[in-house]
Amino acid sequence: MKSYLSLALLCAFLAVGCAHSQRPSSAVATQPGLEPKTVLLAADSGQQATYAQVKPKTQSVNDDENLDYAEDTFKEERVEIADPIEPFNRAMYHFNDKLYFWALKPVAQGYKVVVPEPARISVKNFFSNLGFPVRFLSCLLQADFSGAASEFGRFGINTIWGVGGLLDPSSNKELDLQKQETDLGQTLGVYGVGHGFYIVWPVLGPSSPRDTVDIAGDYFLYPVSYVYPWYAGIGVRAYEMVNSTSLRIGDYESLQEAAIDPYVALRDAYIQSRLKKVKARKARSLVFKAEETSAPAADTALPNK
């Protein structure tokens, strides 16, 4: 009896789903508990958090509008990327996983106990301020001149009145100069360069050939890279990673608990996050904004079959 009921429900689901419209359902979106939530899924290279839209699985879908919403969300969530070196990637994923649980997390937990949160946030602000060259150059290359001006203003104000970047007065509501979350990988994406395939770098985390350019660019444009001697620079980077981790202990664990296959979840979240960021950057660009409306991006997400 149960199997017949399930079959009937499946048929009904497919029949209604075939006639869905692209119209977003505001009624559902405003229902408490049904809003899509942004959850932290993972962090790549200890610097950028990866987020994904997750639909709460609380209420049963029992009307047309809800089905429309469910399908739209489903379509948006599933993004594909080629993964021809999956065995290597899985090995690197497990390496990074062990690195996190065996080294990074215990150190970060100890650090968290010793150093109060405001101090850790100040350290994060300081390193974020040092990342100005990459963000500024990326904004310029993307023809996002207001973003470049905002970054320039942030850097000046935070360096001078933020005590070398330890404080972030630019983000206060009076000044409201928000940080431009961009990099050279996104710049290539704005230019129409696709991801290529998925690759997990040891220590640095999820990436793609296109986004690996960002790792190289970050090396040359990040002042810490020029700290001498070389092991002092590595020490500074390690400290930055520990400090950053101390501010988000538990996020990665949540992903692992929620996902059936954390590797796949991380990969999907990463690629979707990057795709959204590139789209957001295109929307801000004076040059590439027009291109996006007339032609699809090379980096368009492919829904799963």
Place this chain on the structure above:
Amino acid sequence: MAGGLFGPPQTVSKEAGGLNTAIGYFYHEDTFKNDTDHLIRQNQVYSQVAYGAKNMWEIYGRIGVSDLKISDCFNSTNASTTTNKLNFEENWKFFGTLGAKGFYPVNKIFGIGTFIQGTYHFSNYTDSVAGSNNGTPYTADLKIKNLWDINFGIGFQLTVPLGIKLYAGPYVYYSEAKASLDTNIPGIEYVAGNVSIRNKSIAGGFAGVDIPLFKGFHLNVEGQYADRFSAGAAISYTY
């Protein structure tokens, strides 16, 4: 000698309590005495972090760099000694300042406050002099070490329309450093071993204005007069 402006007696931090930060420039002149008087000049650039609350009190710290010029430092009083220069000059060295201030508002317009501010120069200032003594060439290094000062003052403040604060008041101060020449040169005032030099005057007056600019920024301009006139400006940001 002061490590920057004294600032308005009343804190610019929010009443509920909060930080304010500033960047400042101060041109300082004073007269120091040993056997003879020497004019001292400094250009100071500094960054300040302060925490204040209730519009009544504030503590602050500064870190900055300063140069140092002492006039006629290498002037020879011996006819057989010549020097290639007269003035001691050294470029940017670090200094730190700590201060605290309290304020009592008599009414909405007038108030009275007091402050204490101390500065210490972490690095030695060094300059070399060369010349000849009885035809024998020489070179010598003069070090100015442990330069520090402490200032205490009382400020009277008027708050006029647009939130502009005018303030003035007297202050007393003490400043000292050790001077040491690495070789004794006949005719040059400073000798090997530490010689204390200190400020000639002990009291002075200061006056300034604090102008709210936009979006939490303030401009502070101040002049100080003891034996010589000093002046500076700072732009602060209130969180």
